[in-house]
Amino acid sequence: MSNMFFSYFPGKSLIHELDPRTKLLALFLFSILVFASQTLEQFLFVFICFLFIAFISKTKPRVYWYSLKPLLVFFLLIFIMQLLFTDGNEIISFINTSITYEGLYLGLTVISRFVFLILFATVLTSTTRPSMITNGIERILRPLPLKYLGISSHELATMMSLSIRFIPELFENAKEIKDAQVSRGMDPSRSFLKSISSISIPLVSNSLNYVEELVIAMENRCFQGQERTNLYELKMDKSDWISLLILCSLLISYLYFT
Amino acid sequence: MFIQIKNVYFQYSKGNPVIKGIDLEIERGEFVAIIGKNGCGKSTLSKLLNGLLIPTSGHILIDGLNTASPSNLLAIRKKASIVFQNPITQFVRTTVEEDIAFGPENLNVPTDEISQLVNNSLEFTSMSEFRYREPKTLSGGQMQRTAIAGVMAMEPECIIFDEVTSMLDQKGKCEIFAYINKLKKIGKTIIYVTHRIEEVLDADRFVHLDNGIIDFIGTPTDFFKLDDLDQMGIEVPEIVQLYSMLYNEGIIKQSLEITDISRLEENLCQLLSEM
Numbered sequence: 001m002s003n004m005f006f007s008y009f010p011g012k013s014l015i016h017e018l019d020p021r022t023k024l025l026a027l028f029l030f031s032i033l034v035f036a037s038q039t040l041e042q043f044l045f046v047f048i049c050f051l052f053i054a055f056i057s058k059t060k061p062r063v064y065w066y067s068l069k070p071l072l073v074f075f076l077l078i079f080i081m082q083l084l085f086t087d088g089n090e091i092i093s094f095i096n097t098s099i100t101y102e103g104l105y106l107g108l109t110v111i112s113r114f115v116f117l118i119l120f121a122t123v124l125t126s127t128t129r130p131s132m133i134t135n136g137i138e139r140i141l142r143p144l145p146l147k148y149l150g151i152s153s154h155e156l157a158t159m160m161s162l163s164i165r166f167i168p169e170l171f172e173n174a175k176e177i178k179d180a181q182v183s184r185g186m187d188p189s190r191s192f193l194k195s196i197s198s199i200s201i202p203l204v205s206n207s208l209n210y211v212e213e214l215v216i217a218m219e220n221r222c223f224q225g226q227e228r229t230n231l232y233e234l235k236m237d238k239s240d241w242i243s244l245l246i247l248c249s250l251l252i253s254y255l256y257f258t
Numbered sequence: 259m260f261i262q263i264k265n266v267y268f269q270y271s272k273g274n275p276v277i278k279g280i281d282l283e284i285e286r287g288e289f290v291a292i293i294g295k296n297g298c299g300k301s302t303l304s305k306l307l308n309g310l311l312i313p314t315s316g317h318i319l320i321d322g323l324n325t326a327s328p329s330n331l332l333a334i335r336k337k338a339s340i341v342f343q344n345p346i347t348q349f350v351r352t353t354v355e356e357d358i359a360f361g362p363e364n365l366n367v368p369t370d371e372i373s374q375l376v377n378n379s380l381e382f383t384s385m386s387e388f389r390y391r392e393p394k395t396l397s398g399g400q401m402q403r404t405a406i407a408g409v410m411a412m413e414p415e416c417i418i419f420d421e422v423t424s425m426l427d428q429k430g431k432c433e434i435f436a437y438i439n440k441l442k443k444i445g446k447t448i449i450y451v452t453h454r455i456e457e458v459l460d461a462d463r464f465v466h467l468d469n470g471i472i473d474f475i476g477t478p479t480d481f482f483k484l485d486d487l488d489q490m491g492i493e494v495p496e497i498v499q500l501y502s503m504l505y506n507e508g509i510i511k512q513s514l515e516i517t518d519i520s521r522l523e524e525n526l527c528q529l530l531s532e533m
């Protein structure tokens with residue numbers, strides 16, 4: 001199930017059809033909306049926005065759960081911190097600290113902020129193929145004068161798509177190494193630190209070999225790192241511009257009225 | 259001559275020379291098998307052929323272009339492309355179709371032509387139904403077929419297979435051989451690097467490499483007539499052994515071409531039944 005985290009789920013919906021650039025910009029605008037929200041009433045509005053988007057994207061609820069689940073501990077930790085270390089009107093008091101209404105409120109709003117950011121990002125990743133996301137980022141970055149930094153938007157896009165391609169491979173390799181070491185008598189539960197070194201050293205050396213073979217394979221297929229064309233040319237449709245227009249006006253009026 | 263290798267030496271930055279003076283010419287449309295033990299320099303030679311490695315001395319011309327000149331490299335790699343041993347590390351993108359498009363994209367082929375090339379390559383390798391699949395969901399044979407399709411999409415005249423079957427099961431191997439035969443039929447030059455001789459009996463020529471030196475160039479039939487195959491560390495396929503024993507003992511008088519194991523089997527059976 002861990003590989004469901006921020007995965008793409010093929011489907012047919014308005015959101016699936018949109019240009020990745022529209023979706024990336026929309027994610028950016030929604031992030032502003034989330035960060036501008038302070039009160040629980042405002043988050044209720046954000047939640048309604050999310051429900052609407054989630055509804056038209058036809059993504060199954062469990063997809064959002066897959067994205068949130070690995071981060072639950074992190075949320076809980078933040079919530080407890082806010083709960084314990086905020087001054088204000090007491091609800092219950094402990095030996096040294098006290099839980100306050102303000103703490104409860106702040107904890108809820110801070111968590112809502114993280115949860116909504118992740119939920120909106122999940123809408124993007126579940127409806128857009130990873131390669132299309134990198135494609136979109138490349139097109140957004142293309143007008144920037146990156147060449148003065150000695151890099152091109154195409155190289156950045158290639159780096160991104162390679163990481164997306166090879167991070168799961170890295171996990172797989174780590175698992176294989178762990179199995180190999182366990183079968184030769186390593187006991188991760190007894191000496192945790194030692195097992196980290198006996199997994200990470202072969203992992204690094206394997207990765208370096210891997211990268212070398214990959215680079216040769218890329219060179220073999222004429223990779224130059226400069227300008228390159230793409231199997232899918234991105235095109236902004238009418239629906240893209242309309243969605244962006246609606247979003248922008250929504251955000252501006254929201255910021256104006258709150 | 260499509261490929262000309264003239265007195266080539268090569269050594270990696272540290273260490274002994276790997277290739278020690280090789281001369282070889284390969285014609286268009288030829289099927290050449292480069293055979294030899296592990297570590298004899300086969301893989302190095304294949305990488306030298308499209309400029310992934312540059313000879314320390316001597317030179318290699320691909321269709322008249324010298325691999326030592328950096329400005330030729332793109333044109334050379336478009337003419338001669340390698341399919342590598344490891345199916346996973348040569349899979350650059352996240353789906354089959356994107357991986358096949360990687361080469362043409364790098365060559366700045368316009369978008370609609372890329373999709374045409376991708377479709378053709380998918381069809382050629384019968385991978386159309388796997389178009390949107392991710393590499394981890396494919397079998398080894400399917401991954402190698404994707405690699406062949408990825409190379410095909412660049413429309414090279416020559417395809418170099420560098421031990422492509424060593425990580426595959428029997429089914430995967432058969433799949434790959436079927437497509438190599440198909441490539442041969444449409445007139446591609448094929449260079450097949452391997453240490454398993456039984457895989458390449460239908461090659462036009464054998465090039466045997468030993469410790470960085472070519473010690474045999476000729477047809478498979480001539481190769482099996484060599485006396486010192488044992489000392490060369492060659493494992494002769496059983497059926498070929500049987501045939502040479504029968505021939506040497508004078509039981510069979512007719513000399514057969516060794517191009518195809520199944521045909522050799524048939525011919526042997528027929529000869530033996532006539533006796």
